[in-house]
Structures are given as structure tokens and as C-alpha cells.
Amino acid sequence: MSRVCEICGKHKAFGGHITRRGLAKKKGGIGMHVVKNTRRTFSPNLKSVRALVNGGVKRVKVCTACIRSEKIVKA
Numbered sequence: 001m002s003r004v005c006e007i008c009g010k011h012k013a014f015g016g017h018i019t020r021r022g023l024a025k026k027k028g029g030i031g032m033h034v035v036k037n038t039r040r041t042f043s044p045n046l047k048s049v050r051a052l053v054n055g056g057v058k059r060v061k062v063c064t065a066c067i068r069s070e071k072i073v074k075a
Helices: 064-068
Strands: 013-021 033-042 046-053 056-063
Touching (some): 046 064, 056 064
Antiparallel strands (some): 013 033, 046 056
């Protein structure tokens, strides 16, 4: 099973991480320069919970936002 919320469909997102080097201009330097720009992933905060689905108890992967907003009924 993939890392996807079974309620809202939240899944892995992609972004970037910029590494800078140097002394900031306001601290007397020549400014921050970008040395590396790497891709990174943002994973959803998934929990495996027992929930009531179609009248029966089933184990589902749900993000914590859906658990907090009570979109599922815990069993």
C-alpha cells in the first residue's frame, strides 16, 4: 500500500532545499550565495487506525488532519 491518505488522498509532495553560504549583507558581508539546490520530498503524516467502514471494522491509513477533523469514526 502506498503512502496516501485513504480519506482525502493526500500524498507525497516535492519541493526543494536551498543551501546558502556567506555572511549576510546586513551583518557586513557580501550576501548569501546559493551553493546547492537539491530536491526533497514532503511525506504526509499517516497513521494506521482501525475505523468503521461500511458497517465493519477495517484498518486504514489516514492522515492526522483527517483524524483531527473527525472525517473517520474510530473503532
